[in-house]
Amino acid sequence: MSAILNFVRVGVNDLVVRGLLLLVLTVYSSYGGGCTFPESWTGSWFQSGYPGLIAINSTHIQSKGECAETESSDKFLLYDRSDDSYRCMVIHEKHKYVLQYKESPSWSKDSLSTICEQISGDAPLYSMFRKEPRPIPQPCPFHPAPFTFTYNRGTGDCTNPPSRAEACTDDSRLLLRYMACPDVPGTESNVEELVCLATWKEGSTRYLVGQISQVRRNSIVSDEDTYRCFIYKGQHSDKTMTYNIAQSGDATCNGVSSPTDGSRIMKLTNSDDEHNRCHFPSWIVDHHKWFSLDHQHQYHFTTKNATLKIMNGDTLVEEKRLVCHSILEQKDRKHIKLVAHVTRGCESGHVCLKFYHRAAGVLELQQGAGLWESPDDACAHHDALPYITLITTSLTPSRCPIFGRYSIVSSLADRRRRRQQTTIGDPESHEAASECFQGSYESASFNCGASQDTIEFKSHCLTTVYTCYGSWTEGNLGFVVAAPGARAPRPDTFCFVYRVSSSNDTGALAAGGGALALSAVRRACARGVTPGAGGDRAYNLTVNGTCEQSSKYNSEATRLTSTVVLILFALACR
Template sequence: MRPAPTAPSEGTMALLSPCSVVQLLATVVAVLPLHLVPAARQEEACYFPGKWEGTWFQSGVRSPIIISQNRLSTKGRCTASEGDKFVVFDEKSCYRCVVIHEKHANVLQYKESYCRSRESLVNLCSLITGDALLYSMFRIEATAVPCPFKGPFTFTYNRGHGDCRSPVSSIDSCTEDSRLLLRYQACPDIPGTESTVEELQCLATWKEGSSRYLVGKVRHSHATSNEDRYRCFVYERSALAAAGGGGSGAGGDDGVDFRVAQSGDATCNGLFSPMEGSRTMTLRKAMSHSKCWFPAWLTSSLRWHTLDYARSYTFHHRNTTLRISNSSLAGGHKPAPSYANTLLSGAGISVSMGLSSDAASQEMRVVCTELKQQTGDVAHLVTHFTMGCQSGFMCMTFYRRDGHVIEVQTGSHTWRQEDACLPANFNKSTLPFVTLVTSSPEPRQCPYLGKFSVTGLSRAGRAARSLRHGRGRPRRDLDGLATDACPEESQDFTTLVVGCSTVDTMEFRSKCLPADVVSAYSCHGRWEDNGTHYLITTPLSRSSHGARRLCFMYRELEGLVLFSSSADSCQRGVSPGVGGALAFNVTSSGQCVEANSCVRPGARALWAVAAVATLAAWRHVER
């Protein structure tokens, strides 16, 4: 351990003359390293901008580059700075000047001097020549930005062996405006061309002089590392397109909207003009897929939901665009698996289209392309869909069941518009229906007003009395009526009262429960399809895990009405009274006046008194 310094004794100091003291101090100052004090001050003040902190990729550097406070992981520690100039010092006692320019929050470019012994910042930075290599760093966990051009486009491309013009290649926008899908076509007479699909995620854009730059991540079958994925682009918009006159067949620059050049590696080196690059492209605006409007009765409500609220259907942009999304995308929670949900994740659209399994979690954008047939309550049309970066055509039929209830059938995905509604891709008799309602559907009169006895109750195909429910507060929906208060054999409802309190209300009651414990449902739209009736209802008192809406499917048979229910859609494959989440039969046991004998007789007596009084008055007038 280094001994602690001791102060000179008074006797020692007394032996030194004032001149000796001055000479001693001068000697001490002379032998101290002159750079210690100013260097410490400089190092304390030298930090890289906080917005640069993070993990970066640089071509040719195997490990990610980390910028944190005063350290640049591959270069060392910052010892001095002035503006965009930084002196860094590494473990090999190497000093160098690094001049860093921020092109975008996700892109840093720099030049550097050679390794030297310690020199001033000015001297080190003066060693960087104009032709020094320019290095680019791309932020690894970058937030994507909107792409500077939005599809659809057609384009030709050149990889140094001539323009690939026929067949023409295409660009489509993805659901997110930060992604584009490029479909390259192979030209038989042009070497180096191939048929492939690439997805471009835009990460940064900036302007430098008269040139505009784009950095993106390209995903394709051959991209296995960041060296393959990161690419730099320089582009320009044609003067005619910039003035609003661009597009296919617009004239001028042969209808060109954009010219683009792409780097051949994960740098921006050598990109000075959109006419020169590893690959150059000429983009022309293609015809929009949106060519018709959804019917007014469909867009009268801009937002529709599946019965279980698992998915929402929202209309945008002057009734030409429909967006279908998971409620979990907006609400932050994952809905329970449901029949309607499987249309995009299991046995429906996703599988028939051949889309990837993760597509179900993404929003689908649908535009009206061709109106095939329209009547007062049915619209049959061809649509173009985009889900993530996958797109194509599909046939859809919408049915108006009520002002606040619609249904939709959706066919298989096709690449060609003319194939979408062919029987092989759209079979009306086998396709499932998705039932949609508005957020606040209006009440409607319920069917079969009166009082009914319930028999043959089963849940999901099992007899109701065999079910045991957990203990807790009595519930008031069809999930179970206060089962702990009843013996096992009578734990579910035994009576259905329709329209007796109000004409739009159905009430399920049990014999052993108090009169105030009732499962009440408000009726909305109803319709008939192929002999089966469908009724949309809303629980008036819903448990936290109960259904948001219910579809009752029912059919009359020899004095019985057979009922089944579903909480996600009005399923056509369910046999009323047998299948479904809940199945039961009802028979009439009286009119509404008998359901409340304490009140209604009084009303009848008043009517009789009024009738007698009226008759007496009439006879008096005749006399």
């Protein structure tokens, strides 16, 4: 600075002085005139023992000071204006959600290297865990679950009865079921949920930071109670996977030095590789992706045809995960009964599943309502279970099981859906259109098109055509999966439940004779629906004849009309 003043005194051009001043200030800044922290550090952080959260922005760390100088990307000189002091912080980013640092005592103005030398080798290591923006959990590194495990809290190994660790539908969560060992003091039955937030590796040592919470306990907990640091090591053999895990006793990474040294140590051993138990048959997994009839749920078969994931159809959030455990019955490509291990959230157990092959691209599923700890209990109950109708996105049209033309005697239509149907004609006004939508269909024809795979409903101003995609019968009931138009099934796919009767009660389904009661159901091919009286839409119909008869009558009427026109034309020309 004195050199600049001397230049000024001797009358150096003002522009030169300003340029030199800018140059000097720039150099000065690089040696302690300011610096910035990595952008990824900006946010709010939790640190054990600190009240509230620590805010970090590009130039300041709350309660520490502003960045004055930096060196080698991890050493920072911070200036605290409140007491006009400096401190050195050596900060390491272990993970985008975890910062660890050591710091010097407050110091008067000096070089960064001099102040950093004040950090002793045994200086405390502090850990900060990101709170805001809210971290996104990551998959836990312990797999394949479930595991049995033993644990030790410093009073001896709790091995009998063994504890159990179970996976959740979310891979970032693990449920730890601790058992109490009568011969080990200080052990108790308890259930904890671990949410995995960050993992990193230092040499051969692997670290995990997560949050634990007590399941089924309503006590209010703080971040001090939930954040924990873990060191773990996995060992793989031909049939098993074992993890040794040490857990910190507080919300720091202090007190854990190896996988076998911590406030609590655990040894996890995978208890059962469920994926090797059984597999879903080929007639199910030939299509890996299925949808419920209303497209509200997606059924996705993965992991070598042994795992079924049930997901919300809109968000694709996983709701349940089912792993084939054992097959109890199997009949060719028509029916299978099996036990599956199901995980729902962090709940798990065994459930009974029954699959039925109804048509190409159409399945039905019955799923037990309860979760059973023992697989032997899952299918031991004979409750009446509802049917879930599953379809693929690659269905091909198939012949409808009913034939002929019918008059609709009465109907119970779902008028809310009428506005989404295809309208023919040209209504003059909104009032006319509303009147049309609110009217009932007058007739229906089945398999009368050239492709013999359609159901057509008609009124004086409205025509709706459904394409059939599969059908079957049970006793005197028939079921048809159909959707409007000729495109692949959509969320407005229906199951038509019907009953046909005739005067002689023979050949009704084939000939279409007598009366027909029909109901349309959106969600599934429900067995409790009375055809013609229940469901989303219901129709009672009487036969008008076969498609061929109707075509014959229409042809004769056309010929008769043409003849009359010709005669009248001839008379007019006389």
